[in-house]
Structure formats: C-alpha cells, structure tokens
Amino acid sequence: MDTWKVAVLPGDGIGPEVVDAAIKVIESTNRRFKIAMVLQSGEAGLHCIERYGTNLPEDTVKLLRNSSCVIKGPMTTPEEPGSETSAAVKIRKMFRLYADVRPAKNLPGVPSIKKGIDLVIVRENTEGMYSGAEFAVSDQAAIGLRVITKEGSRRIGKFAFEMASKRKRHLTIVHKANILKISDGLMKNTILGLGANYRNVRVDDAHVDAMAQWLIKQPELYDVIVTENLFGDILSDEASMLVGGIGVGPSANIGENYAMFEPVHGSAPKYAGKDRANPVGTILSVKMMYEWMGYKKAAGAIENAVETAIKKGVKTQDLGGKYKCSEVGEGIAGIISRARV
Numbered sequence: 001m002d003t004w005k006v007a008v009l010p011g012d013g014i015g016p017e018v019v020d021a022a023i024k025v026i027e028s029t030n031r032r033f034k035i036a037m038v039l040q041s042g043e044a045g046l047h048c049i050e051r052y053g054t055n056l057p058e059d060t061v062k063l064l065r066n067s068s069c070v071i072k073g074p075m076t077t078p079e080e081p082g083s084e085t086s087a088a089v090k091i092r093k094m095f096r097l098y099a100d101v102r103p104a105k106n107l108p109g110v111p112s113i114k115k116g117i118d119l120v121i122v123r124e125n126t127e128g129m130y131s132g133a134e135f136a137v138s139d140q141a142a143i144g145l146r147v148i149t150k151e152g153s154r155r156i157g158k159f160a161f162e163m164a165s166k167r168k169r170h171l172t173i174v175h176k177a178n179i180l181k182i183s184d185g186l187m188k189n190t191i192l193g194l195g196a197n198y199r200n201v202r203v204d205d206a207h208v209d210a211m212a213q214w215l216i217k218q219p220e221l222y223d224v225i226v227t228e229n230l231f232g233d234i235l236s237d238e239a240s241m242l243v244g245g246i247g248v249g250p251s252a253n254i255g256e257n258y259a260m261f262e263p264v265h266g267s268a269p270k271y272a273g274k275d276r277a278n279p280v281g282t283i284l285s286v287k288m289m290y291e292w293m294g295y296k297k298a299a300g301a302i303e304n305a306v307e308t309a310i311k312k313g314v315k316t317q318d319l320g321g322k323y324k325c326s327e328v329g330e331g332i333a334g335i336i337s338r339a340r341v
C-alpha cells in the first residue's frame with residue numbers, strides 16, 4: 001500500500017493548537033483504519049517573515065511539492081499596503097487549487113438558527129476580487145482588478161454541478177450580474193450553459209446581497225452554492241455562523257493534483273496560547289482530506305466522533321462547553337479508537 005505524504009503547516013495564533021488537536025484525530029484514524037500516512041511539519045505564516053523574509057519559506061515550498069496534500073492552520077496576514085500576500089493565497093495559486101469547498105451542516109446539540117441545514121459553498125478560488133491584484137493610481141485613488149474568465153467559470157461550474165448531482169441535486173449560482181453585468185454576467189451565463197449536461201440538477205441563481213439574507217431566513221432550502229472568490233469568502237463565514245460559529249467551519253481547497261485542507265476561521269490572536277480555541281473546524285477539514293483520499297469510512301468515523309463528542313458535552317467555550325482545545329482533540333480521537341468499524 002502507498003504511504004500518503006501529508007504536509008502540515010500549523011500557522012500562527014491559535015493555528016498550532018487546533019492543528020495539534022487534529023493530528024491526534026489523524027493518528028487515531030490511521031491506526032483504526034490501517035492507513036499509511038507520514039505527516040511532515042513545515043513553517044509558514046507571519047512568524048516566518050522576520051526569520052526568512054517571507055511567510056512561505058523555500059524549504060516549505062519544497063515540502064509542499066513533495067507531498068500529496070497539506071493541512072494548513074490559520075495564518076495572520078499583515079494589512080499594510082505592499083506587505084506579503086497571504087500564504088493561503090500563494091499556495092492556492094501555486095497549486096491551482098481552484099475550488100474552495102466550504103460545507104455548513106447542523107451539528108447535534110449545537111444551537112443553530114434553523115434545523116435541516118446541509119449546504120456547501122463552492123467558492124472560485126483563483127480569480128475575482130480576492131486575488132488581490134490592485135494598485136495605487138496616486139495617493140488619492142486605488143484600483144482593484146476583479147478578473148472573471150470563461151474558463152475559470154466553466155471549471156468551477158463543472159465542479160459544483162458534479163457535487164450537486166451527488167448530493168441533493170440543487171445548484172444556486174450567486175453573483176451580482178445586475179450591477180457587474182459583464183464580469184458576473186459571464187460567470188453566471190457560463191455556469192448556466194453547463195446545465196444541459198446535468199439535467200438531473202435543479203439550477204437557480206441569486207444576487208449576493210439577497211443571498212446574504214436568504215441564508216439567514218431559509219438556509220435549509222439550499223444544497224450547493226457556487227460563487228465568485230470574495231462573495232464565497234464572506235458567505236461561508238456567514239454559513240458557519242448559522243450552524244454553531246466560525247470555529248466549526250471546515251474547508252477543502254481542491255485542484256487537479258493537489259489539495260489543501262484548512263479551517264474557515266483565522267488565527268484569532270486574542271486566543272493564542274490559551275488552549276481554548278475550537279478545533280472542530282480543523283478536525284472536520286481533516287475529515288474532508290480523508291474523503292478526498294477516498295477513505296469514506298474513515299471520514300464517516302471522524303464526523304460521527306465529532307457529533308458524539310459534542311452530544312456528550314465535550315466542547316469548547318464558544319459552543320457553551322468547558323473543555324480545552326486539546327481535550328476536545330483527545331476526546332474525539334478517543335471515540336474513534338474505541339468505535340466499532
């Protein structure tokens with residue numbers, strides 16, 4: 001059997017703590033399901049800039065290139081103009097990780113705005129406003145480029161249709177084509193045009209501002225939502241708040257030959273070193289890694305263990321519990337070890 005090489009970048013702030021908790025879950029899962037996997041840690045993030053002059057040192061790039069995928073903790077990104085591009089954005093571009101998959105699903109025992117939420121946001125990850133292509137015209141004006149291409153729209157549209165056809169067969173295209181008629185018009189019409197190949201999938205569309213309120217009003221009506229980079233970033237934070245908060249949101253960044261798994265949340269510096277961050281978003285991202293690798297039973301065992309732990313009250317403060325981040329990781333890992341397959 002081949003051994004999977006998985007790179008691990010713990011990141012900044014609460015990153016090392018949530019990633020440590022997820023590693024306990026990985027070790028337990030690999031033992032239980034006899035999966036051969038080597039985890040190799042690398043440095044990346046704000047803390048690298050002083051030492052290496054970059055948030056993604058050359059050795060880390062080599063490590064990534066020599067691995068099948070990467071588990072990435074959140075990283076702090078400076079905001080000053082001219083400062084480093086976020087390491088996540090660099091990795092997405094380097095490996096053309098064009099689809100950012102961000103599920104939001106009710107967790108038993110976690111207060112939620114509505115029941116029956118089980119949706120996935122598929123965010124285009126390489127184009128749009130979020131790619132950060134911007135410049136100052138003078139000290140009075142600045143321009144940000146929002147590039148949308150037919151090929152990028154086709155690629156993400158196909159990915160989203162494929163996913164919808166294996167789920168509840170409903171795809172919603174989110175855009176702002178009433179104002180961004182040319183760019184979002186291109187994206188919307190390109191994706192709609194793919195519908196002929198997926199006749200079993202019901203397709204509709206919504207403006208992004210309307211979608212922000214529909215997600216709160218009727219989130220249970222949605223299945224797969226496909227959208228542009230920045231819209232997807234914002235809506236996926238909103239979607240994770242619907243089902244228990246930003247600490248539980250997982251994500252998978254998928255390309256043709258590589259993938260990156262990371263929680264939706266950031267480095268939450270105020271909680272760094274306090275062992276109180278919620279590791280569930282990172283642990284569910286690891287669950288998505290096993291799905292991507294084709295280990296459906298292992299992925300299912302992680303999801304069940306997360307649900308069991310939360311039902312038993314093994315949860316962090318943000319979910320109303322009193323457990324530490326490390327204890328939640330150990331609790332979930334322990335449930336996987338003891339579970340019957």
Ligand code: NAD
Nearest residue numbers: 073074075076077088246247264265266267268277278318
């Ligand atoms: P954030 O997600 O770090 O934190 C916002 C708030 O959400 C926190 O103050 C905290 O109250 C809560 N929170 C977040 N994660 C949590 C967890 N696991 N458990 C419990 N509560 C949690 O967002 P921010 O404050 O906008 O950003 C902080 C830094 O993170 C910035 O430098 C930003 O650039 C970076 N960031 C990185 C990523 C990434 O690496 N993928 C993503 C988003 C933000």
